Amino acid sequence: MTRCRLCGSQATASVVDLGATPPCESFLAAGQLDRPEPTYPLHLRVCTDCWLAQIPPLITPEETFTEYAYFSSFSTSWVEHARAFVADAVERAGLGPEAFVVEVASNDGYLLKHVVDRGIRCLGVEPSVNVGAAARDAGVPTLTAFLSPETGSAVRAEHGPADLVVANNVYAHIPDVVGFTRGLRSLVADDGWVSIEVQHLLTLIEENQYDTIYHEHFQYYTVASAIRALASGGLTLVDVELLPTHGGSVRLWARPDGVAGEPSRRVADVLAREKAAGLQELSGYTEFSARVAKVRRDLLRFLVEAAERGETVVGYGAPGKGNTLLNHCGIRPDLLPYTVDRNPYKHGRYTPGTRIPILPPERIAADRPDYVLVLPWNLRAELAEQLSYVHDWGGRLVFPIPELSIVEGTS
The missing domain is CATH 3.40.50.720 (NAD(P)-binding Rossmann-like Domain)
Incomplete structure (x- = not known):
């Protein structure tokens, strides 16, 4: 990797090198066991200018997500998590019967089915053909597409601007951070809301969660780096929630720059925690590789x-x-x-x-x-x-x- 994909800097430092592995969702059929299996380096680095942690984009989202093995609805707790989120989001964003909700990377409709149940108009934007079909079978309107600024504009032209855009557990899965963020902005109404859930680099480092580093995850966010990423598309962070999901995630609430206002106190609190952990300097990353090696030896x-x-x-x-x-x-x-x-x-x-x-x-x-x-x-x-x-x-x-x-x- 020669340049940071967010700020363009060439100043990157190694965090942990996990060798070379196949893409994590490329499960093999019995007939494939005697065939060669491609592997790719899995080396996490951090940009020492904007502090976005990232791996090189050696595989494309099209290779991974056109057909996908992960169906969200098989996790009971995850479906309940989605139900509670929808209830909260409806209240926060003031979503009434005329509202429009878009979820990006909507998987099998595990979240939007709760929106459908409330009688609110919605659309899933899901690149995987097989899980998108499952969502439509469950009664969730779903477009098979990857999000880009052009896709966002086309959805907006056909359906109108979204009062709420949800992007849960996808912000790490796209190598074009800036283009994807601009796609979110093209979807959302000028006075709307964007909600993003993504694993928090703070807990990944503190809790030795190195197994969540894989080729589907191109980058790993602190709140500080997420603020910079959102700004690249004209979005401002206004609130943040720390969640237990995936071992420790962060929910980012953002709005278009023109209506965002001052961020909540919680944003400042999490930024202070990240700074105290050393995640805006190399000292916060230097011990991680040794702790990863101990997990391996113990297992x-x-x-x-x-x-x-x-x-x-x-x-x-x-x-x-x-x-x-x-x-x-x-x-x-x-x-x-x-x-x-x-x-x-x-x-x-x-x-x-x-x-x-x-x-x-x-x-x-x-x-x-x-x-x-x-x-x-x-x-x-x-x-x-x-x-x-x-x-x-x-x-x-x-x-x-x-x-x-x-x-x-x-x-």
């Missing part, structure tokens, strides 16, 4: 020692973050014979790079393993409850992040 030690004792360890979940972890640690079927997932799309497929079989969840109860390694650790509370049956035969749950944790009982 491998546990798996090897369990194998030597003759104990069985299987996986739960096949999320993108799990594939970063598995590839970085070099975990293969000899240490993790399979993982399971609730998403039927993944059944019968194999994890990219590590080629671990993905099976239906019922396989765990049938095999009664000694340990279940939970790869979507960010859903710990939800999954600890779902997997409580593992304790019936004395099995234990294992969470690898932020540090190795072996859980007995339902805690």
Whole structure:
């Protein structure tokens, strides 16, 4: 990477180098196992001028998102999170029956279905053909497209300006930060609102969440770098919320520059926390690589020692973050014979790079393993409850992040 994709600076510093891995959602069918599998460097750097953390754009969004393996509705807690967000957004933005809501990267309609239920006109803009089709089947109007300034203008011309534009867990997924932000501005009404949820670099660094670094995520934001990114498209940050989702996310509330006004006190508070953590100087990043190496050593030690004792360890979940972890640690079927997932799309497929079989969840109860390694650790509370049956035969749950944790009982 030669230049920062936000400010154009060539002043970048290494944060952590995770080697080379396949794209995290490129699950393999059985017929692909004897074919070559492309891998790409996964090296996080930070711009020392604007402090946007980023990886090189070695793959395109079209390669990843034209057909996508992730369906949001399979997470019960995530659907509830969306329902609560819609209730809050309707009140904050004063959305009445004449309002219009657009969600960018709307996936399978998990969020907009709550807007539909309220009788509010809405449209999803979703690039993945397969999940967009699922949204339309669920009654959520959905346009199959990537957002650009031109797409935003076309939607505005056909449907009118949006009173609220939602962009949850997509702001990290686009290499053209400036173009995407201008697309958001072209969608939103001059007195409207934009809401963005994205993982917070502060918690990623503090909690060793390096497995959320993967090729779909081109950049990683602090509130400070997000303010600069929003400004590139004519949007001003007016409020911020810290969320527990994905291990620690930030919800950014922005408005067009002309109506934004002064930001809330919460914006200043989070900026102060980021500064205190050293994230606007290199000191905040220098220890991260060593802590990542310890996570790897601890997990491998546990798996090897369990194998030597003759104990069985299987996986739960096949999320993108799990594939970063598995590839970085070099975990293969000899240490993790399979993982399971609730998403039927993944059944019968194999994890990219590590080629671990993905099976239906019922396989765990049938095999009664000694340990279940939970790869979507960010859903710990939800999954600890779902997997409580593992304790019936004395099995234990294992969470690898932020540090190795072996859980007995339902805690």
